[in-house]
Every structure is written in C-alpha cells, then in structure tokens.
Amino acid sequence: MYGLVNQAIRDMILVNHGEEIWAWVRQRAELEVDTFEGMEPYPDDLTHRLVMAASVELHDDPHALLRAFGEFWxxxxxxxxxxxxxxxxxxxxxxxxxxxxxxxxxxxxxxxxxxxxxxxxxxxxxxxxxxxxxxxxxxxxxxxxxxxxxxxxxxxxxxxxxxxxxxxxxxxxxxxxxxxxxxxxxxxxxxxxx
Ligand code: HEM
Known part of the structure; x- marks a missing residue:
C-alpha cells in the first residue's frame, strides 16, 4: 500500500501513545525507516507487520486497532x-x-x-x-x-x-x-x- 497509509498508522501511534511506544513498534515490525514516503508504494506485508507489532506493544486486538485506524484515516x-x-x-x-x-x-x-x-x-x-x-x-x-x-x-x-x-x-x-x-x-x- 502507498506510504500514506503507513505514515497515518505511525501518526496515530505517535499522537495517541508517544515516541517511546512508536520506537518499540518500529523495532518489533523490523522497520528500517522512521518515516514513509506518502506517494511511494510499499509491500502490503509492511503494513501488516506494523499493525501486528502495534497490537503486541499496545496490548490491543488487531481488529480494534484497524477499526480505530479507519476512524483516524x-x-x-x-x-x-x-x-x-x-x-x-x-x-x-x-x-x-x-x-x-x-x-x-x-x-x-x-x-x-x-x-x-x-x-x-x-x-x-x-x-x-x-x-x-x-x-x-x-x-x-x-x-x-x-x-x-x-x-x-x-x-x-x-x-x-x-x-x-x-x-x-x-x-x-x-x-x-x-x-x-x-x-x-x-x-x-x-x-x-x-
Ligand atoms: C480522500 C480520502 C481518501 C484517500 C486519499 C484514500 C486513499 C487510499 C489509499 C492510498 C489506499 C491504499 C491502497 C493502495 O495503496 O493500493 C486506500 C485504501 C483503502 N481505502 Fe481509501 N482513501 C480515502 C478515503 C477512503 C474512505 C472514506 C474509505 C471508506 C470506506 C476508504 C476505504 C479504503 C479501504 C477499505 C482501503 C484498504 C484497501 C483495500 O481494501 O484493498 N478510503 N485508500
């Protein structure tokens, strides 16, 4: 998916949970970058990894996270x-x-x-x-x-x-x-x- 989606997930985590949690999510998702190019396509797997990593770090169900993300979007x-x-x-x-x-x-x-x-x-x-x-x-x-x-x-x-x-x-x-x-x-x- 386009980087705009990944960037929005990053922003949602930063706004709601702060830098430290984002750093943990980034590490767990094995991201090599801190920001995304909105207009560049990325593999869907990266978005999936982000959601799964956030779900572990935030102790939240992936479904609940995706729902919150839809609202945020x-x-x-x-x-x-x-x-x-x-x-x-x-x-x-x-x-x-x-x-x-x-x-x-x-x-x-x-x-x-x-x-x-x-x-x-x-x-x-x-x-x-x-x-x-x-x-x-x-x-x-x-x-x-x-x-x-x-x-x-x-x-x-x-x-x-x-x-x-x-x-x-x-x-x-x-x-x-x-x-x-x-x-x-x-x-x-x-x-x-x-
Ligand atoms: C101006 C507002 C919007 C923009 C710029 C936008 C843009 C995008 C982009 C860039 C993607 C990723 C797809 C890809 O990279 O191939 C996407 C996916 C998606 N969009 Fe939108 N979107 C907008 C509004 C909406 C709204 C209001 C809905 C409400 C239902 C929606 C539903 C979805 C869904 C469900 C996906 C996931 C992809 C999939 O299901 O395969 N979008 N959108």
Whole structure:
C-alpha cells in the first residue's frame, strides 16, 4: 500500500501513545525507516507487520486497532490535503458511501499504482443501507467499520455498523449494515441547515 497509509498508522501511534511506544513498534515490525514516503508504494506485508507489532506493544486486538485506524484515516486524509477530494464525494453519509469508488478513482490520478477497494451500496430500509466491500486484500473489514464510523462523525450523523457477511467466514465478500439517522427534513422536503 502507498506510504500514506503507513505514515497515518505511525501518526496515530505517535499522537495517541508517544515516541517511546512508536520506537518499540518500529523495532518489533523490523522497520528500517522512521518515516514513509506518502506517494511511494510499499509491500502490503509492511503494513501488516506494523499493525501486528502495534497490537503486541499496545496490548490491543488487531481488529480494534484497524477499526480505530479507519476512524483516524477520515480525519487524517482531510488534514493532509485531501479535503477537497472528500468534499467532492458528497455532503451526507449515504451520498458519500455511494461515491466511494469515484473517490478512489480520483485518488488514483495521483497514485497510479493504487489497488483500491470497491464498494456497492443497497438501500435497505429508510435509514439503513447495506454496504458491500470488495478487496484484493484480506483482513481489512474492521477498518471499514471504523471508516464508516469516522464518516458518521464527519457528517454529524449517528451511525451503527454491523457486519452481516464475512470473507473470513467463507462469504464471497464482506457486507455491512449501516444504520444512520437520516438528515432532518422540513415539511416542505428541504433539508434543514444546522
Ligand atoms: C480522500 C480520502 C481518501 C484517500 C486519499 C484514500 C486513499 C487510499 C489509499 C492510498 C489506499 C491504499 C491502497 C493502495 O495503496 O493500493 C486506500 C485504501 C483503502 N481505502 Fe481509501 N482513501 C480515502 C478515503 C477512503 C474512505 C472514506 C474509505 C471508506 C470506506 C476508504 C476505504 C479504503 C479501504 C477499505 C482501503 C484498504 C484497501 C483495500 O481494501 O484493498 N478510503 N485508500
């Protein structure tokens, strides 16, 4: 994955746990570098090693870490200059979830070796959406849960995410139910500004 992802994991550990813990994680993951080039691709194995090393050093479950990382990523990318790309993807949670593939297609303009995930959405009930996640990588479903929660924060929309099908348990791909509070509409059907 591109260095931007590894750099974000590093920053999350530094911000939440400080230099000393990061040094231990680095050592355990057998990293030869202290920082990553955001625009350079790195082997996926390095990202995997980072997550596993952080999980040991922080005494935290890798799933919990990936989930926290997903949430962190939404703020991190916005702060690292990708805010306008995020803005283009939509102004509400459901609209944004519908546009995730377009978002990564735009990201791919600057990251030519990007191997992005792919998402499909299905309107289930009023306020519930099914999110289908396809990836060439295994094991990142918990990150998707955190990402959707982070997007809920971004849009000030309370959200509950539940995994309905899991590749780890033999399903063809991961599926999530995303229950969100629909934006308030006035009787005239106009979305009220907060
Ligand atoms: C402007 C914001 C974003 C940028 C710049 C961005 C960029 C990236 C990059 C560089 C990767 C690594 C892939 C690779 O190197 O081949 C990635 C992976 C990923 N992105 Fe995004 N992304 C953004 C927003 C999002 C959002 C909002 C979601 C929400 C679902 C998301 C879901 C994922 C997932 C799940 C992966 C893991 C790769 C996989 O599943 O195969 N991204 N993204």
């Amino acid at each position: 939404v703020k991190y990318t916005a702060a690292e200059g990708y805010g306008p790309l995020m803005d283009m993807a939509g102004s509400s949670l459901p609209e944004f979830l519908n546009n995730l593939d377009d978002l990564h297609a735009r990201v791919g303009v600057n990251f030519p070796q990007l191997v992005p995930p792919s998402f499909d959405t299905e309107e289930h009930d009023q306020g519930t959406m099914h999110l289908h996640y396809h990836s060439s990588r295994q094991g990142l479903a918990p990150m998707v849960i955190g990402l959707v929660e982070g997007l809920g924060d971004r849009f000030d929309t309370p959200v509950e995410v539940e995994q309905l099908a899991s590749r780890g348990e033999g399903a063809d791909h991961d599926v999530f139910s995303v229950r969100y509070e629909p934006p308030q509409t006035s009787p005239g059907g106009v979305i009220e500004q907060p």
